[in-house]
Amino acid sequence: MEVVILGSGTSTGVPVIGCSCEVCTSDDPRNRRTRSSILVEHAGAYILVDTATDFRAQAIANNIPKIDAVCYTHTHADHVHGIDDLRCFNKLKGGAIPCYGSPATCESLQRNFPYIFKPSEGAGWRPHLEPNAVTGDFDLFGLKVAPIEIEHGKSMIYGYRFGDVAYLTDCSGIPGYSMEKLRGLKLLIIGAIRYQPHPSHFSLGQSVEIIEALKPERALLTHLGHSFDQEKTGAELPPNTGLAYDGLRITL
Template sequence: MDFRNKRLRSSIHLEIDGLSLVIDTGPDFRTQMLTEAVSRLDAVIYTHEHKDHTAGLDDIRPFNFKQQMDIPLYGTNQVLEQIKGEFSYIFAETKYPGVPRVILNEISNSPFEIQGIRITPIQVMHHKLPVFGYRIGDFTYITDANYISPEEIEKIKGSKILVVNALQIKPHISHFTLSEALDFIKLIAPEKAYLTHISHQMGTHQEVTATLPPNVAISYDGLKLHL
């Protein structure tokens, strides 16, 4: 059986000049970090507030303990408000011992920096919900999108590596289909593109790979890219 057909929720770990970042802490966050032996976490960046991208936040506690520091979180006001409600015990006036320790950092649709690393948000639409993708250097990561405006597309152009969601083959209300993702990749024309946020309805890794252009591949758990 092909291990690439067993997928956990979408997330990505970035190492940039010694800085360790994670985009989204989904329900599988703990398993993902243990499997990949990630030993340090300097910050978490959120794309949006849905549970499949935030539910694993509590499991940053080992990093609090090991690093003896609060972990900065970056997200829109809407994302941070959802986190404050969902994880209210983190922000209680009288805290239970051992709760996660975080620092909330509100971001907008403008570039920001984390320890000198410039990060450019890219606002995409997830049906009617604004969601952020992110560009760092020549790398762009977009998940949960079914529409990207011409203005935001301009931020993506020139990316050498593009990761973008493709949920399934049939039409979907809030995600790119495979054909829509491929059309978008053709528009951006990166050197290499990877499909992510793939549902079980897409087909097997081998089946779908056989239909893809040479510069497009399916992401899989544990995939490592060196830029």
């Protein structure tokens, strides 16, 4: 199985428009962060998590040849608004692409993007997704996928566990029953937005506490804001923990 970090940035991306801080003006390409998303490659299948605002650029930068399924974490704009560019992958596939999410996520996608779910209505070249509301574990191409309920401010959203890999992008709390589903991980990818506390995202310190509690073999921080420098912040992290960066590929 391979996991590709397509995007590692918070909702604004980094650099932040109009900002001239050290990280936003850094020469290190790893400090240039598109909106958060990953690709899971398993048994020849390509599973996309979220269609981030920068999805088109991510697909081109990483030479994504096809998309077999999309798992949505939630419907905030930074995780969804690249959705229209799935139409090129529908063309490559020659049909609809299944998407997965909580009942609330599937309902919200269908309400906000009716043309994607009812492609027979109207004219033009549009994406076509088949919604699958999931509330428990499911199978994708022989891989066990577990939705993991996590707190994101006042909402409950999904993270996902794919085999021994978990992806928890926008997270401000993890209920005990979800912690239990995150034991024995080879890789944990978890959000950390900044050093200071935030109402709907873990700070760096809070994410490190979760990593220390779950003890995955390796951990990567994602959904990163512009207070984190790949080199400087990376050096402050515990062993086997690092900052994700766009284009990073992990083979498991």
